[in-house]
Amino acid sequence: MKRQVFLLVFFVLSTLLVNAQIQEDDEVGTRGSFLSTRPAVTSTVKSTKSITKTTKPKTSSNSNVGLGYTLYLKGKNENPTRVSPAQEFKEGDAIRLVFEPNIDGYLYVFHTENDNNPTMIFPDARLKRGDNLVQAHVPYEVPASDDPDDSLRWFVFDEKSATEKLYVVLSKTPLTEVPSGEQLVRYCEQKLCPWQPNEKLWQDISSKANQNVKVSKNARDQGQAQSEGEKRSIKALTALEKKAASPTVIYLSRSTEFNQIVTPISLIHK
Numbered sequence: 647m648k649r650q651v652f653l654l655v656f657f658v659l660s661t662l663l664v665n666a667q668i669q670e671d672d673e674v675g676t677r678g679s680f681l682s683t684r685p686a687v688t689s690t691v692k693s694t695k696s697i698t699k700t701t702k703p704k705t706s707s708n709s710n711v712g713l714g715y716t717l718y719l720k721g722k723n724e725n726p727t728r729v730s731p732a733q734e735f736k737e738g739d740a741i742r743l744v745f746e747p748n749i750d751g752y753l754y755v756f757h758t759e760n761d762n763n764p765t766m767i768f769p770d771a772r773l774k775r776g777d778n779l780v781q782a783h784v785p786y787e788v789p790a791s792d793d794p795d796d797s798l799r800w801f802v803f804d805e806k807s808a809t810e811k812l813y814v815v816l817s818k819t820p821l822t823e824v825p826s827g828e829q830l831v832r833y834c835e836q837k838l839c840p841w842q843p844n845e846k847l848w849q850d851i852s853s854k855a856n857q858n859v860k861v862s863k864n865a866r867d868q869g870q871a872q873s874e875g876e877k878r879s880i881k882a883l884t885a886l887e888k889k890a891a892s893p894t895v896i897y898l899s900r901s902t903e904f905n906q907i908v909t910p911i912s913l914i915h916k
Contacts, residue, residue: 676862676898680712683748684783684888710900711907712748713816714893717741718872720800726872728894730865734914740800741913744785744876746886746893747816751906753780754815754824755788756843756851759808764848765840767812769826776830780816783885785876792881803915810913813852817906823847854908862896 718726720740735741745753755768768788769778772795780786793799803810820826825833825841833841843851870891879886897909 676860677864677892677896679710680714680748680862680896680898681888681892683709684890685885686888708902709749710898710902711751711816711818711904712896712898713814713907713909714746714748714896715814715909715911716744716746716867716894717911718744721871728867728870728872730868731895731911731913734916735803736916737803737805740802742791742800743788743812743911744872744880744893745780745788745814745816746783746785747780748898749782749816749818751780752815752817752820752826753778753786754817754821756813756815756848758811758813761809761811763842764813764852765842766824767840769830771831771834771839776825776827776834778826781883781885784883785880785886787880807916810915812911812913813855814909814911815851815906816909819905821851851908852910854906855910856897857908858900858904859897859907859909860900862898864892864894867891867894 717729717731718741719729720742721727726742729741747753753768754766756764757767758764769776770790773790773793789798789801791799801810815821824843824847830841833839873891875890876886878884879890897907899907
């Protein structure tokens, strides 16, 4: 009987260790694969005055779609500091996210409160005329620190407790039913913004959350100030170098067959 118990305990411990090693290897592989496509040196991205849905970015069809993000908390003198998305936020806290795609593609960000009433917060018709074409390894802020309205440069939590959730979509091709560029500008000129997806479209988008992706999380970067290099890359639209700090969380599709990933980010507000 003792031998059977010993063998059972040994089997359970061995299984846990193997699973932990697989998870660790998977996370290291995910982060390594994502960062390996960063350039050795930075190069300036050519900006465009107007991006339409027919514009096709240059990207490899053999690339796994990957998206990294870092959450920053507004500190003294508006200096951004890395914080964990899992922490609880309180009234008055102000945050900003920085996204880093590993492909040329199209970025969309939707916001819900307690999983209700989804609204699109990126692309934004007021910024670059609704352009949502993104370049590989160039960091993008949401909301933007150069928003014409300085009161909109941070997400500020109010007094109402809720679970704020962002659904971030990175796609190799535009979402056909979602307006961007001049189409979004025209929509907002009618004072209909923010744009909201209909129920059927939202079900299609949200149902793909975390499907067929590998995730790597770095819990050791909390409290780090945003680097000057990252600030320069954001402002100048340049790709981050290999040696630059990596995103806190990285999502990578499990296969090149997938043309998009949908990543939910939950922010607890109490």
